[in-house]
Amino acid sequence: MADERSRPRFVSAAALAATLLCATAACESSPSSESPGKDRPKTAWVEPASYTYTLTSLTQVLAGTFRVTVRNGAVAEAVGLDEDSRRQAQEQPDRIPTIGGLLKTLAEARSDGADTADAEYAADGRPVRISLDRDENSIDDEAQYTISSYEPTPG
Numbered sequence: 013m014a015d016e017r018s019r020p021r022f023v024s025a026a027a028l029a030a031t032l033l034c035a036t037a038a039c040e041s042s043p044s045s046e047s048p049g050k051d052r053p054k055t056a057w058v059e060p061a062s063y064t065y066t067l068t069s070l071t072q073v074l075a076g077t078f079r080v081t082v083r084n085g086a087v088a089e090a091v092g093l094d095e096d097s098r099r100q101a102q103e104q105p106d107r108i109p110t111i112g113g114l115l116k117t118l119a120e121a122r123s124d125g126a127d128t129a130d131a132e133y134a135a136d137g138r139p140v141r142i143s144l145d146r147d148e149n150s151i152d153d154e155a156q157y158t159i160s161s162y163e164p165t166p167g
Contacts, residue, residue, distance in 0.1 A: 057137030059112040061085050065162040066093075067108070071155040074107050076100060082110050083167065111138060114157055118142050128154075138162060 061084055068077045076097025081089040090108040092098030101108065109117070121129040121144050128145035144155040 053131075053133035053137035053139075055133075055135065055137035057133075059085070059110070059115075059138075060164045062165045062167045063111075063163060064165060065111060066160045068158040068160070069155070070157075072152040074100060074104075078108055079161075080108060080110075081165075085110065085112070111159060111162075114142055114159070115139060117155075118144070121146060134162075 062082060064079065064081050066077060066079050069075055077093040078097050078101060079091045079093060080087055087105070087108055087110055090101045090105055092101040118129055118131055118139070124146065126144060126146045127148040128143055130143045131139045132141040134140050138159070140159050142157040146153045
């Protein structure tokens, strides 16, 4: 009889442990993005020739929020969505990157041994946030890029 009474407790404890394990695994693998510091996306993403996205950039060179249109693999239009970014889009349109350009910058920072070269990825493998700091002891070399409102377009 003693064995039969302890068995339900054991089964309940095992069920609780399994539930906690599944919940923990679900939290660690969010369907929309990965945690910063992950080296690679779970899914390979191939940059389409044409798409639009919103870029929020916090860098010394490029700061603000931009709505970017990419056609044939190049930035065809960039519209600043705030005062600073409107000016920068007008004066320095060549500084506004494609998502592929951001991924290239991330890869270069990693190969150069940057102190920080992290990214978060969407479920389809495209980046949604890139954080760079090439030299921890340098001032103004940090960069933060947030990619949102991504939409592939025909053509």
